[in-house]
Amino acid sequence: MKEQKSIKLIRCGSSSGMGSGGADETVWECVIPYVQDPRDRDAVSLVCKRWYQIDALTRKHVTIALCYTATPERLSRRFPHLESLKLKGKPRAAMFNLIPEDWGGYVTSWVEEIDKSFCRMKALHFRRMIVIDADLEMLAKSPAGKVLEVLKLDKCSGFSTDGLLIIGRLCRNLKTLFMEESTIVEKDGEWLHELALNNTVLENVNFYMTDLTKVRSTDLELMAKNCPSLTSVKISDCDISDLIGFFKAANALEEFGGGSFNEPPGQIGEGVFNEQLGRYSAVSFPPRLCCLGLTYLGKAEMPLIFPIAARLKKLDLLYALLDTAGHCDLLQRCLNLEILETRNVIGDRGLEVLAQFCKKMKRLRIERGADEQEMEDVEGIVSQRGLIALAQGCLDLEYLAVYVSDITNEALECIGRYSKNMCDFRLVLLDREETITDLPLDNGVRSLLIGCEKLRRFALYLRPGGLTDLGLSYIGRYSPKVRWMLLGYVGESDDGLLVFSKGCPSLQKLEMRGCCFSERALAMAAMQLTSLRYLWVQGYRSVNRLDLLKMVRPNWNIELIPARRVYVQDANEQVIFDHPAHILAYYSLVGQRTDFPTTVMPLDPNALLN
Amino acid sequence: MSRSAIELDFFGMEKELSPPPKLPTFARRRSFRDIQGVISKINPEVLKTVIANGSSGLNKSVTVPCTPKEDHTIFPPLPVHGSNLRQSCEPKRSAETAPMTIFYNGMVAVFDVSPHKAKDILLHAEEEAQKPAESSDSKGTGSSSDQKNILGTLNGDFPIARRKSLQRFLEKRKER
Numbered sequence: 001m002k003e004q005k006s007i008k009l010i011r012c013g014s015s016s017g018m019g020s021g022g023a024d025e026t027v028w029e030c031v032i033p034y035v036q037d038p039r040d041r042d043a044v045s046l047v048c049k050r051w052y053q054i055d056a057l058t059r060k061h062v063t064i065a066l067c068y069t070a071t072p073e074r075l076s077r078r079f080p081h082l083e084s085l086k087l088k089g090k091p092r093a094a095m096f097n098l099i100p101e102d103w104g105g106y107v108t109s110w111v112e113e114i115d116k117s118f119c120r121m122k123a124l125h126f127r128r129m130i131v132i133d134a135d136l137e138m139l140a141k142s143p144a145g146k147v148l149e150v151l152k153l154d155k156c157s158g159f160s161t162d163g164l165l166i167i168g169r170l171c172r173n174l175k176t177l178f179m180e181e182s183t184i185v186e187k188d189g190e191w192l193h194e195l196a197l198n199n200t201v202l203e204n205v206n207f208y209m210t211d212l213t214k215v216r217s218t219d220l221e222l223m224a225k226n227c228p229s230l231t232s233v234k235i236s237d238c239d240i241s242d243l244i245g246f247f248k249a250a251n252a253l254e255e256f257g258g259g260s261f262n263e264p265p266g267q268i269g270e271g272v273f274n275e276q277l278g279r280y281s282a283v284s285f286p287p288r289l290c291c292l293g294l295t296y297l298g299k300a301e302m303p304l305i306f307p308i309a310a311r312l313k314k315l316d317l318l319y320a321l322l323d324t325a326g327h328c329d330l331l332q333r334c335l336n337l338e339i340l341e342t343r344n345v346i347g348d349r350g351l352e353v354l355a356q357f358c359k360k361m362k363r364l365r366i367e368r369g370a371d372e373q374e375m376e377d378v379e380g381i382v383s384q385r386g387l388i389a390l391a392q393g394c395l396d397l398e399y400l401a402v403y404v405s406d407i408t409n410e411a412l413e414c415i416g417r418y419s420k421n422m423c424d425f426r427l428v429l430l431d432r433e434e435t436i437t438d439l440p441l442d443n444g445v446r447s448l449l450i451g452c453e454k455l456r457r458f459a460l461y462l463r464p465g466g467l468t469d470l471g472l473s474y475i476g477r478y479s480p481k482v483r484w485m486l487l488g489y490v491g492e493s494d495d496g497l498l499v500f501s502k503g504c505p506s507l508q509k510l511e512m513r514g515c516c517f518s519e520r521a522l523a524m525a526a527m528q529l530t531s532l533r534y535l536w537v538q539g540y541r542s543v544n545r546l547d548l549l550k551m552v553r554p555n556w557n558i559e560l561i562p563a564r565r566v567y568v569q570d571a572n573e574q575v576i577f578d579h580p581a582h583i584l585a586y587y588s589l590v591g592q593r594t595d596f597p598t599t600v601m602p603l604d605p606n607a608l609l610n
Numbered sequence: 611m612s613r614s615a616i617e618l619d620f621f622g623m624e625k626e627l628s629p630p631p632k633l634p635t636f637a638r639r640r641s642f643r644d645i646q647g648v649i650s651k652i653n654p655e656v657l658k659t660v661i662a663n664g665s666s667g668l669n670k671s672v673t674v675p676c677t678p679k680e681d682h683t684i685f686p687p688l689p690v691h692g693s694n695l696r697q698s699c700e701p702k703r704s705a706e707t708a709p710m711t712i713f714y715n716g717m718v719a720v721f722d723v724s725p726h727k728a729k730d731i732l733l734h735a736e737e738e739a740q741k742p743a744e745s746s747d748s749k750g751t752g753s754s755s756d757q758k759n760i761l762g763t764l765n766g767d768f769p770i771a772r773r774k775s776l777q778r779f780l781e782k783r784k785e786r
Contacts, residue, residue: 093771095773095774095775096771096772096773096774097771097772097774097777098771181774181775209775209778296786318775318776318779319779321783343776367773367776368770368772368773368776369780370780370783375780375783375784428770430770431769431770461770488770514768539768578768580768
């Protein structure tokens, strides 16, 4: 109705020859807020000054993909009424222990601005950033603290449970507290007690993959009792048998992750099997639970899941202890499974089971298990056999990330042929096998890219000989919509990269590792890729560092992390890791950052030339 | 005479997972640039001699070129400095010396060294390796070995990095 009214107003406006009159303005003020997609908003803001203003005043959410591309002041100046902010700090490689801990990405200045200017901020998501207790305290005590509904400290570090205590005490409107994989200094378990006491609206609590051990299961139960809307809870290690009360109280729970199964010491043999079932048999999962991940789930405990297997939509087996047969046994019962995360112990056989029984699969992530043969099932490898079955059986796949031990062009062609909904594809070729069945993968990659028309994100991590320069040119030519790429050990020479960089029209973020490209090629590629705004490279063929100057230009920050040696104390030994140098380059509105640690250096043209 | 052979896996060859590099020919090749640079400083004639005379001890002292400056080599050169090697190549029949075997890229070199000299060579390697590696081609995996840290793989690859979360899980699982 409203839209029809708006259209009428436009007609009136144009027929009477009015330009940007009062009626027209009201129209856009009404319409533009309905435009949600950030890219659409970006386009809207470029039309004319008035539209820019309307967008600025009505924009609710902003994602800043790298916190050093702008400043808090610029943000508040342009979007004064912001209600939701997502900030990302450290390069993605930090998730793989490749970035120094003190690299940067401090939230302090942003929190100060929120305290000062953003009184309506309801949702905050900090990813791979450094957050200290003082930041959490300032946030909790700011005007935003009272209205804050979502706080995500995603893979962050620098804070302790003291900071969480203040949040729990003061942010009573918090619906989501997410801290997955953050490094937290644990003083005690009081923060959860405080949260459980003071909050009745919690929906999502996540401290999965943190090392918090002092959390009390009684507090979890209290939280479940006080918060009837609690739908998703993911915790650190806590024996499942201590959660019986929690599961009974959390009636609305749809997602649970973490906990752990532990064997009583000194038990071996058949007795364990029945003993475990006995111990955990009193566990009764909430009626709507459909997303599950239980740490250290083994063969003995698997039958506990069978009663709910058919209603599971999401299953996390990354930290389970199942072998290939165990995977097959469980997965054949999960007829409604849409999301699965596991290690490559699933094996080709497990993928065949998925293809046969789990027709609704949308997202599959297969991580790399242990390298030592004894630690994982001998069947626990994924190859072209599993991928071909998967592609043919699970036609709805949108996301596939897999570590393979062997691969063929045919497997990639299959994916191109059948996986028409694929948006995000990532393949890593493990380095354990000496000989790979079918390299180079030029033709398979081309077929995959042409066939998967919706592809937005693409990662290919191979080995020398895995992809020729021609194959690399295929990636350039056939990835029109891809915005992010990770390329490892691809191509043969600088020529390959230069041809590649003439394509990839949508590529905004490029990560490369283990390449044979020189500084000259890297710099030229950065200049040629039309949409590139972020480049990360580790391991390249250094010929002449001065060639990096070829990509010096306004608003383009270039940082180097020189090669370094890291000493890690591990029990009685000292293990030493040699890290090759990194190049990080990105567009920024605000010049070089000023908080470099000793391990990171800005590229200073003058210094290089001297 | 009982001798304890001190085997030093300088280049982490035991942990080498990628395809083993091809055996180089000893030939008249003077430049080892193709072999990742490190052992290039040892005159191939010397090595050849050493291998030929390995088990029977060495009858002659040989000179070894001093380690040259760092240029585009991947790692600082193996610090088998002239003086050290010369001494270790001198025949030492005393009971203190033991064979030091160096495995590299299919070549084997054996030197008779005293424990003191062996320690020197190792410390030198440590020292050299601790110089900030300027070259961005620096690479390698760490080999753990009680402070005697050794340069990693030299074939131009570094290992596929593991996700932090998985790494922690796999370590915890080992301890269970």
